[in-house]
Amino acid sequence: QVQVVETGGGSVQAGGSLRLSCATFGYAYSDYCMGWFRLAPGKEREGVASIHSDGRTTYTDSVKGRFTISQDNRKNTMYLQMNSLKPEDTAMYYCAIAHAWTYCPSARVQEYQYWGQGTQVTVSS
Numbered sequence: 001q002v003q004v005v006e007t008g009g010g011s012v013q014a015g016g017s018l019r020l021s022c023a024t025f026g027y028a029y030s031d032y033c034m035g036w037f038r039l040a041p042g043k044e045r046e047g048v049a050s051i052h053s054d055g056r057t058t059y060t061d062s063v064k065g066r067f068t069i070s071q072d073n074r075k076n077t078m079y080l081q082m083n084s085l086k087p088e089d090t091a092m093y094y095c096a097i098a099h100a101w102t103y104c105p106s107a108r109v110q111e112y113q114y115w116g117q118g119t120q121v122t123v124s125s
Contacts, residue, residue: 002026002114006095009119011043012085015070018121020080027076027114033104035112036069036080038091038121047107048093049080062088085123092118 008020019064035050049059049069057069078095096112096120098104103111 002097003084003096004097004116004117006072006093006116009093009121011124014123014125016035016085016123017081017083017087019092020082020095020121020123022078022080024061024076024078024097024114025040027097027099031099033098033101033106034071034078035096035098035105035107036078037094037096037107037109038089039094039118040088041090042090045094045107045109046090048092050105050107051078052104058107060107060116067072082121085121087125089121090123091121093121094118 003025005023029054036048037045037047051057051069066084071078095116098112101111109111
């Protein structure tokens with residue numbers, strides 16, 4: 001049973017920073033594709049960033065230069081460093097992992113098999 005747990009959300013003012021963490025438990029594969037997604041009220045789920053186990057990454061245009069995705073394989077943990085946060089970054093952020101995929105890194109929801117429960121990020125102006 002694979003478990004995915006996100007932590008690190010919170011409330012910050014515009015221009016501030018947060019670091020999200022995503023820990024995985026019970027994942028038995030050496031290769032993986034991991035991603036961060038977000039869901040804001042009234043909007044569709046959006047792929048924010050993704051990372052392949054070989055280190056390749058991808059970002060959605062709105063966060064390029066502000067967010068950084070990284071991984072620590074020793075800790076089975078992925079991170080999303082979010083700087084220069086904007087009110088439009090407010091959303092529930094979800095972590096996902098895939099052991100089988102067509103494309104990776106990828107912002108496609110359908111590529112991922114395991115999802116966390118989410119962590120709320122709120123940015124005030």
